[in-house]
Amino acid sequence: MKSKIVSRVMLFLLITNMSILTFDVHKAKAEPKTWTVDDDEPADFLKIQDAIDAASPGDRIQVGSGTYYEKLLINKAISLVGERSTTTIIDAMQKGNPITVVVSKVTIQGFTIRNGSSYSGIFLYLNNNTSITNNIIKGNLYGIEIYMASNNYLARNNVENNQRGIWIFFSSNNTLRDNAIAQNTYNFGVWGLDLEYFLNDVDSSNTVDSKPVYYWINRHGGSVPLDAGYVALVNSTNLTVKNLTLNKNFYGILLAYTNNTIIQNNEITNNKDGIKLYESSYNNLIGNTIEDNERFGFWLGHSSNNKFYHNNLINNTNQVYEASWTAPGIPPSISVWDDGYPSAGNYWSNYSGIDADRDGIGDTPYTIDENNQDRYPLINPWSSGENGNGSDEDDSSENGEGDDETTHPFWAQWWFFAVVAVGTVALVGAVYFLQKKKTPTPTAPTLPSEDTACIMHG
Ligand SMILES: [Ca+2]
Numbered sequence: 124m125k126s127k128i129v130s131r132v133m134l135f136l137l138i139t140n141m142s143i144l145t146f147d148v149h150k151a152k153a154e155p156k157t158w159t160v161d162d163d164e165p166a167d168f169l170k171i172q173d174a175i176d177a178a179s180p181g182d183r184i185q186v187g188s189g190t191y192y193e194k195l196l197i198n199k200a201i202s203l204v205g206e207r208s209t210t211t212i213i214d215a216m217q218k219g220n221p222i223t224v225v226v227s228k229v230t231i232q233g234f235t236i237r238n239g240s241s242y243s244g245i246f247l248y249l250n251n252n253t254s255i256t257n258n259i260i261k262g263n264l265y266g267i268e269i270y271m272a273s274n275n276y277l278a279r280n281n282v283e284n285n286q287r288g289i290w291i292f293f294s295s296n297n298t299l300r301d302n303a304i305a306q307n308t309y310n311f312g313v314w315g316l317d318l319e320y321f322l323n324d325v326d327s328s329n330t331v332d333s334k335p336v337y338y339w340i341n342r343h344g345g346s347v348p349l350d351a352g353y354v355a356l357v358n359s360t361n362l363t364v365k366n367l368t369l370n371k372n373f374y375g376i377l378l379a380y381t382n383n384t385i386i387q388n389n390e391i392t393n394n395k396d397g398i399k400l401y402e403s404s405y406n407n408l409i410g411n412t413i414e415d416n417e418r419f420g421f422w423l424g425h426s427s428n429n430k431f432y433h434n435n436l437i438n439n440t441n442q443v444y445e446a447s448w449t450a451p452g453i454p455p456s457i458s459v460w461d462d463g464y465p466s467a468g469n470y471w472s473n474y475s476g477i478d479a480d481r482d483g484i485g486d487t488p489y490t491i492d493e494n495n496q497d498r499y500p501l502i503n504p505w506s507s508g509e510n511g512n513g514s515d516e517d518d519s520s521e522n523g524e525g526d527d528e529t530t531h532p533f534w535a536q537w538w539f540f541a542v543v544a545v546g547t548v549a550l551v552g553a554v555y556f557l558q559k560k561k562t563p564t565p566t567a568p569t570l571p572s573e574d575t576a577c578i579m580h581g
């Protein structure tokens with residue numbers, strides 16, 4: 124009986140305490156506070172981080188014009204508002220991320236965020252529902268790095284002169300509007316190993332070097348406009364990407380979960396990777412010039428049955444990367460790398476074979492790996508629309524055998540084919556003899572160590 128009374132008293136005390144606690148929480152939420160920060164005028168704080176440390180979730184921190192040499196850690200759901208983006212400056216002095224956000228429901232607006240050097244201007248990590256608007260972000264490794272963070276909103280930011288502009292990595296459903304991404308070594312990129320990580324809402328109000336971003340999801344039919352500065356096709360089919368100049372992005376063109384597209388006559392230079400295919404098949408990549416890309420010309424992951432021909436691969440650090448070479452568990456990509464003879468394959472600037480019969484096609488294949496080889500590598504770069512090699516847009520005359528037969532005398536063709544046949548027999552004999560002496564085994568290229576994990580790092 125006594126113990127029953129004691130337990131009832133304890134229960135009463137517990138409930139009373141809980142209701143007081145609940146009341147306190149509600150009270151704190153009901154009255155968000157505004158804190159002020161200024162470097163040279165009266166304010167609550169001199170340093171922004173001191174204001175963050177003092178603030179409660181829901182509070183607003185108003186920062187006056189000035190330069191704040193700080194690395195901010197935002198671990199509360201606060202609003203951080205600068206007086207004016209051009210005059211309210213957060214400078215990390217090359218010592219770390221100017222701003223790291225590790226909680227949800229944060230707002231950052233109206234700052235210049237600079238000098239992270241080898242760190243990220245704004246690093247969003249594992250958070251949601253954060254709003255980054257009206258900032259100028261420069262002089263960092265990444266301008267804005269979004270890592271495993273979803274449902275965030277980025278608008279009207281100028282992201283310029285960073286090593287990388289905006290990078291969305293293993294993150295879903297982020298919305299980007301009117302961001303001007305310019306003069307970064309690599310302006311924009313999105314990466315992840317599942318479809319959900321490519322499902323971000325990036326419309327063409329965003330620009331890279333003043334050209335629209337076309338980040339298309341779930342499209343079936345249509346052509347990417349000629350003013351494109353960035354192209355990603357996600358979960359799409361039957362699209363055309365033609366006659367574009369695409370440079371200085373993480374990837375010149377990204378295809379993820381996309382099939383049956385035509386990628387033709389594009390000029391893709393100075394990206395990290397030229398054309399990246401992930402979980403994408405039955406695409407035709409024809410007549411593109413892929414030159415001087417920092418890492419790979421073509422990047423392939425789990426993407427088979429694509430057809431590549433008449434592309435020029437020139438001076439990319441590695442011409443092709445195939446994910447199964449370094450990522451165990453990913454099935455090899457197996458594709459077609461030529462259009463048969465005499466239409467031919469691709470031009471590879473590092474091809475070392477010869478053309479003894481002078482038909483413009485190398486006499487030995489260009490081997491990518493054991494599953495992929497270009498049987499008819501071009502000796503000279505393909506030029507579309509010129510007389511030399513002919514044009515891909517001009518297929519009817521190229522393949523119009525009927526017309527040719529009626530206009531050429533029979534003996535001319537017979538003579539021509541006889542010479543080719545004798546030459547081929549001689550050549551095959553010579554090649555066979557040489558190969559008996561030295562049989563090369565196809566191997567995947569040795570990759571620089573930083574690239575071995577690139578299936579994860581994108
Ligand atoms: Ca001031």
Ligand SMILES: [Ca+2]
Nearest residue numbers: 478482484485
């Ligand atoms: Ca030849």
